[in-house]
Amino acid sequence: MSRRVTVNxxxxxxxxxxxxPNVSQYVTTAIRDRMRHEERLAATRRLLADAGYQFTSEGVDRMxxxxxxxxxxRAAGRSRGQAA
Structure with missing residues (x-):
């Protein structure tokens, strides 16, 4: 089953x-990839929280x-021809 959606x-x-050539397929694949990423991120956060790690917005920003x-x-080293 599918539904038509209009977006800007x-x-x-x-x-x-x-x-x-197939915008619907392209967008569907991109969104499903994003959904999988979000699910993996949530699972990773749960796993780390269960292990005692705490996440704060300040800590995330710092990292x-x-x-x-x-x-x-790394990019500066590459532009000078150094190994990354």
């Missing part, structure tokens, strides 16, 4: 979708900052 998307997304800094250093 940004121009760059619409341009990408225009190149797809996102650290990861972004690490990625920036």
């Amino acid at each position: 998307v940004p121009d760059e997304v619409a341009e990408r979708l225009e190149r797809e 996102r900052t650290r990861l972004a800094e690490h990625e920036a250093r």
